[in-house]
Amino acid sequence: MPESMHDADSGDLLLVAANDPLALERLLGRWRDLLYAFFERAHEPSGAIDLTAETFVRLRASAGRFDPSVAFPVWLWRIAAQVLSEAPPPPVTSVPAARLRESAAARTALVRASVAGLPPSAAAALLLTRIARLTVAETAQVLDAPPSEVRRLLVDAMDRLAGALEPLLELPASLPPVTPPVPPPLPPPLPADGTGSRTS
Amino acid sequence: MTCAETRTRLVDPESAQQGGHAPVVTHLQECAGCREAARAYAEIERLLKAGSGDTPRDLDVRIHRRLISAVERPTAPRPPAPSRLPIVGLVAAGAAIAAGAGYLLLRGPAPSSRTAVAPAPATVAAPLLSDGSGLLDSPVTEQERAIVGGLRDVDFLGSLEALAGLDPFFQADLASGPMYGPALPTPLPLPSPTPLSPEALADKVLAFRRLPKASQDRLVALNRAFAAYPADQQRTLEGRWSRVSALGPEEAAGARRLGVRLRSLEPDERARVTSEIRQLRTLPAEQRIARWRSLPFSSRLTGQERAAAEKLLAAAD
Known part of the structure; x- marks a missing residue:
């Protein structure tokens, strides 16, 4: 018996196929936040919610075809990757460098737009390995591609992002620690007549 | 390199x-x-x-709304033949109803499910009830009160297939009527659901109004069809529901999966597994579990399913 049969998620998806409402709730509870995070890296929050919901709609619709020999995460993320690839890309964001320094929201928007601007398979490979935390081998299963192709997609994604995020990458990773300024040594007191020169 | x-x-x-x-x-x-x-x-x-921070607070609500709106319009339920197993006609109808997330709010006081599986998360129901949709603005009519107040627990209706699949674990034969042993709680005579308080009925009506029209119709038809079955057949299923619900949330979920899994077996294999399980029931209670664990079928189950099966076997008369 495949290992996946012993997996609670696989069991619950089988129950979803039998219209068990509680099983769908359990899957929602376990996977909702991670799916949202997956989509939120490429779409603004409202759009990411819609894509998360669409993934669950398709998951439910696919339950009757679920093959228990396929690991549940592969099944789920295959749907999510498909949803991601079909989503219209958000509008291109152009953010002035000064605004990037001031606004975390602006930086987030630039990252989102850059990820969304990747070729769909490269974006999927990147988010599956970084956000869904799949291995390259698992990602290869999801994308139905050999692992070598997944690695190539990852390099492609990273190189493209390095270009798109260049203004962001030039910023310091974090502000320097806040420490009280050390006052310079006090100059020697001036002579009473004010004619003395400051020498160090 | x-x-x-x-x-x-x-x-x-x-x-x-x-x-x-x-x-x-x-x-x-x-x-x-x-x-x-x-x-x-x-x-x-x-x-x-x-990332950008926390998960939005309305994530759950919007997912459920989308799930509800995505429910396809089901076909009308076929009236079941009274002389046949009641499950057959009901399962298909129950399926479409349960497919709508609105069922979450319609979990009612199915009389034999007082200890039912853990309720839906409150975070699902509460926002839906307070989203200002105005669905409660119109008063509850007598017709609604009669229809919605009489609906059985949707979880129970949605579990009928699983309950039927658990046949080998119960001595009861649907054709000859249920048999209850000393360890099995005898279900109370339950011709109709327990009357609701006015507040509970208002909540139930609101949930009902939120369902797609097709699901409303199907739910009513399903409830009516189930009510038309012979009382002994109703009691058999309600008795099983009572037993399964009493297992606790995790094992109840396991029992439901187990029932579905048994029903999905090929006929020959199902007959063999059924025979093996029924033979277990003839053994002294202390021997059943060890023998059960030695069955090939048992080794294929999840931990929840095995635990549920062992509890059902241990309690069998």
Whole structure:
């Protein structure tokens, strides 16, 4: 018996196929936040919610075809990757460098737009390995591609992002620690007549 | 090592565990371009992991709304033949109803499910009830009161297939009527659901109004069809529901999966497994579990399913 049969998620998806409402709730509870995070890296929050919901709609619709020999995460993320690839890309964001320094929201928007601007398979490979935390081998299963192709997609994604995020990458990773300024040594007191020169 | 090979190693999350870093380090020492790429990759990783913060509060509500709106219009339920097993006609109808997330609010006081599986998360129901949709603005009519107040627990209706699949674990024969042993609680005579308080009925009506019209019709038809079955058949299923619900949330879920799994077996295999399980019931209670665990079918189950089966076997008369 495949290992996946012993997996609670696989069991619950089988129950979803039998219209068990509680099983769908359990899957929602376990996977909702991670799916949202997956989509939120490429779409603004409202759009990411819609894509998360669409993934669950398709998951439910696919339950009757679920093959228990396929690991549940592969099944789920295959749907999510498909949803991601079909989503219209958000509008291109152009953010002035000064605004990037001031606004975390602006930086987030630039990252989102850059990820969304990747070729769909490269974006999927990147988010599956970084956000869904799949291995390259698992990602290869999801994308139905050999692992070598997944690695190539990852390099492609990273190189493209390095270009798109260049203004962001030039910023310091974090502000320097806040420490009280050390006052310079006090100059020697001036002579009473004010004619003395400051020498160090 | 080439630049391409180096960058392939840099982007592979498992690379750190793979060892063999010496060629990568050597290449980075020699190649300024790859050193720059490595720094950029690390910074991109940090930006990606940061995200934008917490999960939105309305995530649950919007997912459920989408699930509700995605429910396809089901076909009308076929009136079941009274002389046949009641499950057959009901399962298909129950399926479409349960498919709508509105069922969450319609979980009612199915009389034999007082100890039912854990209720739906309150976070699902509460926002739906307070979203200002105005669905409660119109008063509850007498017709609604009669229809909605008489609906059985949707969880119970949605579990009929699973309950039927658990046949080998119960001595009762649907054709001849249920048999209850000393360890099995005898279900109370339950011709109709327990009357609701006015507040509970208002909540139930609101939930009902939120369902798609097709699901409303189907739910009513299903409830009516179930009510038309002979009382002994109703009691058999309600008795099983009572037993399964009393197992606790995890094992009840396991029992439901077990029932579905049994029903999905090929006929020959189902007959064999059914025979094996029924034979277990003839053994002294202390021997049943050990023998059950030795069955090939048992080894294929999840932990929840096995635990549920063992509890049902232990309680069998």
